[in-house]
Amino acid sequence: MQANLAFQTLPTLNELTPEVLEQGRMGEQRRAALATARQLELPVWRRTDLKDFSIQNLRPVFGSVTVETTADAAAQGVYVADFQTAANEKADLLAQYLGTAVANDHNTFVAYNAALAQDGLVVYVPRNVELAEPIRVTYTLPAGGQAIFPRTLIVTEANSRVTVVEEFRSADLQSYGAVVPVAELFANDGSEIRFISLQTLGQNAYQLGAQRAIVGRDARVWWLAGAVGANVQHIDMEVALQGNGAGLEWYGFTFGTGSQQLLWAPTVKHIGLSTEGQIDFRSAVADTAYVVFDGMIDIEKGAQGTNSDLRDAALHLSDKARSDSIPGLEIDANEVKAGHGSTSGQIDEEQLFYLMARGLSREVATQMIVLGFFSAIVERIPLDDVQERVLEMIQAKM
Amino acid sequence: MANGNASNLEIRDLRVQIEGEEREILKGINLTVEAGKIHAIMGPNGSGKSTLAYTLAGHPRYEVLDGEVLFKGQNILELEADERARTGLFLAFQYPVSVPGVSVANFLRAAINAHRAEEGKDSRQTAIPVAEFRKRLTEQMKQLDMAPEFARRYLNEGFSGGEKKRLEVLQMAMLQPSVAILDETDSGLDVDALRIVGEGVNRVKEQNPTMGVLVITHYQRLLNYIKPDYVHALVNGRIVRSGGPELALELDEIGYKRLVEEVAANAG
Ligand SMILES: Nc1ncnc2c1ncn2[C@@H]1O[C@H](COP(=O)(O)OP(=O)(O)O)[C@@H](O)[C@H]1O
Ligand SMILES: [Mg+2]
Numbered sequence: 001m002q003a004n005l006a007f008q009t010l011p012t013l014n015e016l017t018p019e020v021l022e023q024g025r026m027g028e029q030r031r032a033a034l035a036t037a038r039q040l041e042l043p044v045w046r047r048t049d050l051k052d053f054s055i056q057n058l059r060p061v062f063g064s065v066t067v068e069t070t071a072d073a074a075a076q077g078v079y080v081a082d083f084q085t086a087a088n089e090k091a092d093l094l095a096q097y098l099g100t101a102v103a104n105d106h107n108t109f110v111a112y113n114a115a116l117a118q119d120g121l122v123v124y125v126p127r128n129v130e131l132a133e134p135i136r137v138t139y140t141l142p143a144g145g146q147a148i149f150p151r152t153l154i155v156t157e158a159n160s161r162v163t164v165v166e167e168f169r170s171a172d173l174q175s176y177g178a179v180v181p182v183a184e185l186f187a188n189d190g191s192e193i194r195f196i197s198l199q200t201l202g203q204n205a206y207q208l209g210a211q212r213a214i215v216g217r218d219a220r221v222w223w224l225a226g227a228v229g230a231n232v233q234h235i236d237m238e239v240a241l242q243g244n245g246a247g248l249e250w251y252g253f254t255f256g257t258g259s260q261q262l263l264w265a266p267t268v269k270h271i272g273l274s275t276e277g278q279i280d281f282r283s284a285v286a287d288t289a290y291v292v293f294d295g296m297i298d299i300e301k302g303a304q305g306t307n308s309d310l311r312d313a314a315l316h317l318s319d320k321a322r323s324d325s326i327p328g329l330e331i332d333a334n335e336v337k338a339g340h341g342s343t344s345g346q347i348d349e350e351q352l353f354y355l356m357a358r359g360l361s362r363e364v365a366t367q368m369i370v371l372g373f374f375s376a377i378v379e380r381i382p383l384d385d386v387q388e389r390v391l392e393m394i395q396a397k398m
Numbered sequence: 399m400a401n402g403n404a405s406n407l408e409i410r411d412l413r414v415q416i417e418g419e420e421r422e423i424l425k426g427i428n429l430t431v432e433a434g435k436i437h438a439i440m441g442p443n444g445s446g447k448s449t450l451a452y453t454l455a456g457h458p459r460y461e462v463l464d465g466e467v468l469f470k471g472q473n474i475l476e477l478e479a480d481e482r483a484r485t486g487l488f489l490a491f492q493y494p495v496s497v498p499g500v501s502v503a504n505f506l507r508a509a510i511n512a513h514r515a516e517e518g519k520d521s522r523q524t525a526i527p528v529a530e531f532r533k534r535l536t537e538q539m540k541q542l543d544m545a546p547e548f549a550r551r552y553l554n555e556g557f558s559g560g561e562k563k564r565l566e567v568l569q570m571a572m573l574q575p576s577v578a579i580l581d582e583t584d585s586g587l588d589v590d591a592l593r594i595v596g597e598g599v600n601r602v603k604e605q606n607p608t609m610g611v612l613v614i615t616h617y618q619r620l621l622n623y624i625k626p627d628y629v630h631a632l633v634n635g636r637i638v639r640s641g642g643p644e645l646a647l648e649l650d651e652i653g654y655k656r657l658v659e660e661v662a663a664n665a666g
Contacts (some may be wrong), residue, residue, distance in 0.1 A: 076437050304559075306451070316436070351417065351495050351497045353457055353479060354491065354495035354497065354553075355505070356456075356478070356483070357480075357483055357489055357491075358505070358569060359480055359483035359484045359512040360508055360512050361480050362478070364508060365480070368500050368508065370500025371500070372497065372498055372500040372552070373498070373499060374496070375498075
């Protein structure tokens with residue numbers, strides 16, 4: 001799949017002149033975004049260490065994306081294209097949605113994405129169309145100090161349904177580089193988006209991005225976020241349950257090894273009446289790795305009938321591994337149900353002994369317990385091949 | 399099965415304390431569980447029955463101060479818990495542990511394969527074919543009156559007391575050990591479950607007549623199903639009486655309180 005990629009590399013962000021960016025309407029926006037990116041300071045993140053990172057010295061590269069869609073999608077009138085093609089073909093759609101969920105000036109990385117996104121995915125699902133087969137996207141970060149800026153836009157019209165599976169990987173697992181993804185998901189009334197975003201980058205890559213969904217009346221988002229790769233990850237995520245009766249199921253898994261620092265910051269905003277949100281994120285952490293779950297439930301004024309639940313768990317596989325869980329709960333409505341629970345701990349010695357007492361080596365028993373820990377998430381994945389891929393991702397870390 | 403190799407389990411002068419505590423729990427146990435025989439250990443709560451069971455199985459919390467346990471030509475106290483299991487020693491836990499996310503079927507298959515890999519060191523055995531595994535599992539579960547869904551459930555997660563004990567016997571039936579230690583496998587069972595469990599143990603024993611069995615129990619009632627050849631009374635970390643099946647009835651009759659008093663009087 002990666003063999004056909006024809007990469008086109010630009011000068012470093014330091015040297016990049018605005019003229020390199022294309023002409024036309026998008027061109028103006030891109031140049032404005034580049035100016036914004038250059039004005040903004042690096043974000044100050046307490047739990048993400050960027051001291052060895054400089055985005056300015058990286059060279060943006062295009063041509064990292066492969067999109068797999070089906071004949072069915074076309075037959076049913078679903079629009080699927082890489083971002084640059086869509087920018088030419090679907091200017092109105094982009095004008096309506098792009099940058100409305102994640103503002104260009106959200107931070108300098110997002111602004112660079114707005115300036116440089118060519119690789120990416122745009123999906124538009126018309127009313128009442130339910131696409132059975134998932135759309136699959138792979139982004140490959142090439143070797144040697146480069147950066148890619150994937151941009152995802154998914155819009156589902158009333159009562160439609162789509163599944164998108166994306167994966168970020170590295171062509172070379174040792175290479176330094178960055179992936180700066182921005183995703184915007186719009187699930188309009190009564191529709192459903194299932195979004196699966198997996199990250200398996202190399203050990204010297206940075207993954208710094210923002211992903212947001214806006215969910216309409218009686219619409220649903222099912223979201224799985226999985227990360228096992230990268231040196232440093234910081235992903236801001238938000239789901240706004242805007243319409244009455246909007247729903248969210250949100251799962252995440254992380255497996256940190258070596259000296260990885262992997263952070264998720266998911267926020268759920270309950271805005272409409274009777275919205276439901278359920279979050280379950282799980283992390284395993286070994287060696288000297290560090291994982292952070294910075295979760296937030298925000299129940300806005302007037303969001304009566306909200307039902308919200310946030311869970312996170314961390315399993316420590318070494319004494320030097322660390323995890324932080326910072327679940328926040330802000331409630332400005334009175335008729336709500338909201339709960340959160342957070343656990344962290346080592347492998348249970350009694351469980352280990354029980355398995356070993358049946359003849360399993362310490363190693364195999366540990367692996368079983370770790371897989372068992374993640375299974376609450378894995379078994380909810382509605383696609384067999386994604387389930388297998390996720391198991392592979394986890395097993396590869398042990 | 400290579401596990402089927404007959405072997406006595408010889409416990410010699412075994413003294414044990416719990417890690418981090420000064421108090422000695424087992425104060426010199428001598429007992430040989432003979433291949434093909436059923437030994438029962440009876441004794442009051444807190445006398446050290448589970449400590450003996452855990453120590454034999456290799457639980458890291460139990461610290462051996464002295465003694466040895468010979469099985470198949472080696473002192474198994476020098477082996478890790480998993481190595482002891484693969485040598486053919488099995489412990490049915492008094493309190494089976496729940497392991498979320500690990501299904502009964504997956505676990506059992508992994509355990510069987512671990513045993514086969516051990517044997518395969520000489521004979522090139524490989525993993526059990528899935529069909530063969532399923533067939534054996536289905537048969538054994540049926541005999542223990544377990545519903546097929548059971549195989550997909552997570553180990554002991556949300557199991558009733560009786561279900562847990564059946565799962566222990568199922569594991570024993572699947573693994574076919576050469577010596578089985580049953581730690582209060584009767585506790586918490588109603589009469590029907592007691593019969594199913596008792597018959598289950600007997601079936602495994604019939605299939606593998608050289609298996610030695612050490613039945614640990616508080617009450618005589620399990621011994622109506624699993625007929626012991628020998629009975630031992632454990633009080634305060636010592637075996638104070640040994641005898642034939644009649645000792646179980648006697649202990650039931652006189653009660654542990656009298657026995658404890660007798661022991662105290664003799665010591666004083
Ligand atoms: N994990 C433990 N921590 C501290 N004391 C223990 C522990 N397990 C057992 N003991 C003590 O060891 C003694 C023997 O316990 P045990 O072997 O469980 O007895 P039995 O199985 O005969 O009821 C008891 O006094 C008990 O309180
Ligand atoms: Mg006990």
